[in-house]
Amino acid sequence: MKISLLIIGDEVLLGQVIDTNSSTIAKLLYKEGLEINKKWTVADREEEILMGLSEASSQSDVILMTGGLGPTKDDITKKAIAKFLNRELVFSEANKSHLTMMLNKRNIPVTPLHMEQCYLPADAEVLDNQMGTALGMWIEHNEKIFICMPGVPYEMEYIMIHGALPRLKTMSSGLTVVHQTIHTVGMGETEIADIIEPKLSAYFSEISLAYLPSQGQVKLRLTGKHTDPDYIEARITECRKIIDNCLPAQIIGYGETSLENEIGKLLRQKNKSLSIAESCTGGYLAHKITSVAGSSDYFKGCIVAYQNEIKQNQLKVSEQILNQHGAVSEECVREMVKGALVLFNSDYAIATSGIAGPGGGTPEKPVGTVWLAYGDVNLIKTRKFLFSRDRQRNIEATATFALIEFWKFLKNSL
Amino acid sequence: MKISLLIIGDEVLLGQVIDTNSSTIAKLLYKEGLEINKKWTVADREEEILMGLSEASSQSDVILMTGGLGPTKDDITKKAIAKFLNRELVFSEANKSHLTMMLNKRNIPVTPLHMEQCYLPADAEVLDNQMGTALGMWIEHNEKIFICMPGVPYEMEYIMIHGALPRLKTMSSGLTVVHQTIHTVGMGETEIADIIEPKLSAYFSEISLAYLPSQGQVKLRLTGKHTDPDYIEARITECRKIIDNCLPAQIIGYGETSLENEIGKLLRQKNKSLSIAESCTGGYLAHKITSVAGSSDYFKGCIVAYQNEIKQNQLKVSEQILNQHGAVSEECVREMVKGALVLFNSDYAIATSGIAGPGGGTPEKPVGTVWLAYGDVNLIKTRKFLFSRDRQRNIEATATFALIEFWKFLKNSL
Numbered sequence: 001m002k003i004s005l006l007i008i009g010d011e012v013l014l015g016q017v018i019d020t021n022s023s024t025i026a027k028l029l030y031k032e033g034l035e036i037n038k039k040w041t042v043a044d045r046e047e048e049i050l051m052g053l054s055e056a057s058s059q060s061d062v063i064l065m066t067g068g069l070g071p072t073k074d075d076i077t078k079k080a081i082a083k084f085l086n087r088e089l090v091f092s093e094a095n096k097s098h099l100t101m102m103l104n105k106r107n108i109p110v111t112p113l114h115m116e117q118c119y120l121p122a123d124a125e126v127l128d129n130q131m132g133t134a135l136g137m138w139i140e141h142n143e144k145i146f147i148c149m150p151g152v153p154y155e156m157e158y159i160m161i162h163g164a165l166p167r168l169k170t171m172s173s174g175l176t177v178v179h180q181t182i183h184t185v186g187m188g189e190t191e192i193a194d195i196i197e198p199k200l201s202a203y204f205s206e207i208s209l210a211y212l213p214s215q216g217q218v219k220l221r222l223t224g225k226h227t228d229p230d231y232i233e234a235r236i237t238e239c240r241k242i243i244d245n246c247l248p249a250q251i252i253g254y255g256e257t258s259l260e261n262e263i264g265k266l267l268r269q270k271n272k273s274l275s276i277a278e279s280c281t282g283g284y285l286a287h288k289i290t291s292v293a294g295s296s297d298y299f300k301g302c303i304v305a306y307q308n309e310i311k312q313n314q315l316k317v318s319e320q321i322l323n324q325h326g327a328v329s330e331e332c333v334r335e336m337v338k339g340a341l342v343l344f345n346s347d348y349a350i351a352t353s354g355i356a357g358p359g360g361g362t363p364e365k366p367v368g369t370v371w372l373a374y375g376d377v378n379l380i381k382t383r384k385f386l387f388s389r390d391r392q393r394n395i396e397a398t399a400t401f402a403l404i405e406f407w408k409f410l411k412n413s414l
Numbered sequence: 415m416k417i418s419l420l421i422i423g424d425e426v427l428l429g430q431v432i433d434t435n436s437s438t439i440a441k442l443l444y445k446e447g448l449e450i451n452k453k454w455t456v457a458d459r460e461e462e463i464l465m466g467l468s469e470a471s472s473q474s475d476v477i478l479m480t481g482g483l484g485p486t487k488d489d490i491t492k493k494a495i496a497k498f499l500n501r502e503l504v505f506s507e508a509n510k511s512h513l514t515m516m517l518n519k520r521n522i523p524v525t526p527l528h529m530e531q532c533y534l535p536a537d538a539e540v541l542d543n544q545m546g547t548a549l550g551m552w553i554e555h556n557e558k559i560f561i562c563m564p565g566v567p568y569e570m571e572y573i574m575i576h577g578a579l580p581r582l583k584t585m586s587s588g589l590t591v592v593h594q595t596i597h598t599v600g601m602g603e604t605e606i607a608d609i610i611e612p613k614l615s616a617y618f619s620e621i622s623l624a625y626l627p628s629q630g631q632v633k634l635r636l637t638g639k640h641t642d643p644d645y646i647e648a649r650i651t652e653c654r655k656i657i658d659n660c661l662p663a664q665i666i667g668y669g670e671t672s673l674e675n676e677i678g679k680l681l682r683q684k685n686k687s688l689s690i691a692e693s694c695t696g697g698y699l700a701h702k703i704t705s706v707a708g709s710s711d712y713f714k715g716c717i718v719a720y721q722n723e724i725k726q727n728q729l730k731v732s733e734q735i736l737n738q739h740g741a742v743s744e745e746c747v748r749e750m751v752k753g754a755l756v757l758f759n760s761d762y763a764i765a766t767s768g769i770a771g772p773g774g775g776t777p778e779k780p781v782g783t784v785w786l787a788y789g790d791v792n793l794i795k796t797r798k799f800l801f802s803r804d805r806q807r808n809i810e811a812t813a814t815f816a817l818i819e820f821w822k823f824l825k826n827s828l
Contacts, residue, residue: 013440016633038454072623212431219430276718289811291806296721302697302720307714360710396699402573
């Protein structure tokens with residue numbers, strides 16, 4: 001069963017919106033052993049939607065579509081698909097009562113514009129949407145299935161989980177797809193490939209290996225397909241063990257995990273708490289840590305000390321250090337760690353201070369200069385980085401490398 | 415000149431990576447009056463890349479490609495494009511010297527695997543990449559241009575800005591595309607459409623209007639194309655003024671802006687400072703505020719009080735309030751605002767406390783319950799929300815509505 005995505009929306013092509021729906025859909029399908037074969041992204045214009053439908057339906061059995069189901073001028077998906085399938089648009093009472101119910105709940109009066117949303121291609125089955133007014137649609141036509149969903153992420157997700165996925169699940173083929181993702185830090189993809197590929201060559205006829213590099217990290221993804229799930233699962237596990245042995249210091253975890261999640265596991269294991277003192281990362285590092293469910297079990301808190309007076313008053317960084325070395329200095333981040341340990345009464349602390357930019361750089365400390373410190377009452381480690389000239393990238397890179405270095409520190413002190 | 419994107423990578427189709435490159439490329443092109451016409455996303459398999467190339471080149475003049483240029487097994491873009499164009503792969507000395515220089519800088523030994531990266535389709539021009547080892551390629555073939563870039567976002571961006579864009583710019587047609595984006599809060603898209611569309615109908619032959627809804631916000635995007643830039647610019651401005659008059663309380667700003675950016679502008683205008691006390695948002699609200707360049711001019715700092723002891727000791731929330739009303743209560747967020755005003759010596763403060771989930775809910779305070787407070791020494795306003803059961807969505811929704819409410823508060827107190 002070949003599944004394709006057809007994403008409809010000028011806002012996606014123009015880059016005003018980052019398409020996260022595709023990833024959400026892919027992950028939901030993946031849990032059921034289903035994969036997206038190909039994706040088309042087209043503009044909100046009838047001829048483009050028709051062309052996309054034509055290409056996608058010639059190469060797939062199931063076409064999942066998002067976008068263009070709303071009530072406004074640019075929402076033309078229903079018209080386009082009705083034209084493509086040569087069907088009439090008919091008024092749906094089911095859609096009307098759903099819409100009326102949803103709008104009443106929100107105390108919004110029902111207008112003629114809303115009623116236009118209730119015209120659907122003939123014989124389309126509606127898929128419930130408890131998150132919004134636009135219902136999904138399931139349309140079968142010449143052995144193909146067209147599934148239409150709104151572009152609003154949580155509405156799409158609701159329809160996917162409650163409407164589309166249960167039906168797609170029952171239709172999947174006998175072939176089992178097994179994936180295993182291995183998360184590594186501290187080594188580039190070429191270096192990793194040189195080490196592991198010679199030892200895995202016997203598996204490459206059945207198992208494919210992909211490298212997903214990002215700053216400071218490389219994810220390795222093993223994929224195998226087979227009619228016998230146990231067999232391919234065992235082969236993937238063999239590969240994983242070979243990689244485990246090749247990269248003893250680099251692997252942080254497997255599957256759906258992250259640095260912040262692995263740090264959480266280690267802190268739980270040690271029954272220790274963490275606090276953070278941030279300057280240049282402005283709360284982003286604490287956000288990463290607290291994005292993990294249950295992080296309140298080990299995370300005490302964070303202070304974003306965006307001004308020197310806060311570093312002095314709350315974190316007890318001495319005026320002398322700030323005058324002599326500046327806020328972006330090894331001395332300052334060391335004091336920030338000590339200050340956070342006291343302020344939050346935590347076992348460990350991490351501190352960041354840097355020049356995120358675009359302003360604030362000097363010849364000695366250009367934009368992108370960052371000092372990191374982490375440790376406990378006995379040992380504080382520091383490291384200096386020189387990242388880029390881009391503010392967002394500096395914030396993200398600082399947080400990522402803070403997590404990497406702190407993970408290594410926790411791991412080694414086990 | 416029709417421009418298309420061809421994104422290559424299993425990781426994107428599988429949803430393991432969210433494709434932000436497309437949006438970055440679209441925004442860079444947009445600044446030069448260029449638009450992406452259509453996008454294909456295909457797997458790391460030769461036949462899929464060939465099919466994607468065939469479809470994209472039949473519908474476009476320029477095909478921008480990302481992904482598959484690395485040194486590892488799954489990087490097969492060069493082979494595929496060479497096959498598609500019926501060209502040999504030839505060893506590039508330019509690529510070799512670039513690669514050697516980049517690896518030497520990082521103290522990584524050059525291996526045979528690296529050298530394989532240096533085979534390029536014959537007559538491909540290389541595009542410099544100072545951010546990584548994989549050079550970009552500019553290939554002209556039968557009146558079409560193929561531009562290949564690596565998938566790593568900052569490498570792609572470097573090549574786009576320094577190599578691809580300057581050349582594409584000189585080739586664009588005489589038609590000027592003008593966009594205007596209007597950011598609104600506090601009204602749904604249907605309601606907005608009902609108000610503004612009757613007054614804009616005379617413009618719809620020349621100007622298109624799109625609605626980009628997200629939680630609590632709707633962006634309106636006006637687009638016009640014309641040979642006379644002044645004429646279409648004037649028409650767009652007329653439309654904008656009509657919308658301004660229709661939505662006096664809803665518009666927060668225009669163009670590339672955001673709530674956090676507009677809040678920054680208002681704080682600067684009033685010469686006032688801000689601090690934050692976060693619980694459930696865990697640093698994310700401070701991250702939003704500090705993502706604005708220059709925010710250190712008005713942002714004092716933030717405390718993430720993830721434990722009651724921190725709320726008591728640092729923010730001076732009384733034990734009595736915590737015992738009687740709990741941390742997720744109107745009383746607590748009020749005290750948190752007062753505490754932050756003192757702790758950071760700021761003019762304004764915002765506080766959040768809620769149950770982000772998935773754990774921690776009770777019948778009286780289910781997951782998704784959030785209390786928000788904001789204000790100054792004279793006036794503190796509060797609001798209660800009930801969001802969803804999803805942790806990330808609750809964190810993001812809380813931050814968004816905190817920004818919306820605080821923006822309204824600042825705006826009204828001008």
